[in-house]
Amino acid sequence: MRYFVITGHKAVSTGDFKLDDIAGGAGRLDIMARCVNSAFFLSHDLRKDVELYLVLMGGEDPPKTIIFKGDELRYLNPDERSTAALMRNALLKKVQPGEEAKSSPGVYVTRMSFADVLERFSKVGKMVYLKEDGMDCREYDFPENPVFVLGDNRDLTEEEEALLLSYLPDSINIGPLSLHADHCMIIVHNEADRRSA
Ligand SMILES: C[S@@+](CC[C@H](N)C(=O)[O-])C[C@H]1O[C@@H](n2cnc3c(N)ncnc32)[C@H](O)[C@@H]1O
Known part of the structure; x- marks a missing residue:
């Protein structure tokens, strides 16, 4: 396996951001979305032997960590907007400390800090x-x-x-x-x- 951990210093930790504003109000969530793309996309496939941990430290409810697991991932498209929508769905999930809540196949949200x-x-x-x-x-x-x-x-x-x-x-x-x-x-x-x- 290959694992990546990225620190999203200002990236929002709640799901109430606008998909049109991921590079602004969402605290540079566009960078996180591009990291998802780089972690997983091959030309006509996804890397299955990769897990990506996005540690979100900004916004109203930090810390949260969104985990993408390549061997389970579905519904991932190469554009930043739809990836941000997957992240938003994860952040809209209620999650307790110690839990890993699944928002879609291969996407989980936790309250883990860096x-x-x-x-x-x-x-x-x-x-x-x-x-x-x-x-x-x-x-x-x-x-x-x-x-x-x-x-x-x-x-x-x-x-x-x-x-x-x-x-x-x-x-x-x-x-x-x-x-x-x-x-x-x-x-x-x-x-x-x-x-x-
Ligand atoms: C955009 S850079 C952060 C700011 C950058 N250090 C600067 O001074 O502008 C994002 C991260 O990518 C990694 N990085 C960037 N260039 C790198 C390089 N040449 N070798 C290894 N890691 C690098 C580091 O982990 C860095 O924190």
């Missing part, structure tokens, strides 16, 4: 921090079940980074320039695909 997500993954796989000053990913042996952690349009805060570093992740860069989160995911997939081809 700290909760890292704690869950500490038992699952090696954490891999995508960081501009990390080691060159071309020199890196990708582990089994990597858990890639990256920021949205902002880097992890100092506090988030300290928490992540406490799990002793590997840190890798995927090139000399600072890229958008969704673009980083495509490159990471490509590097991992090449190694497993």
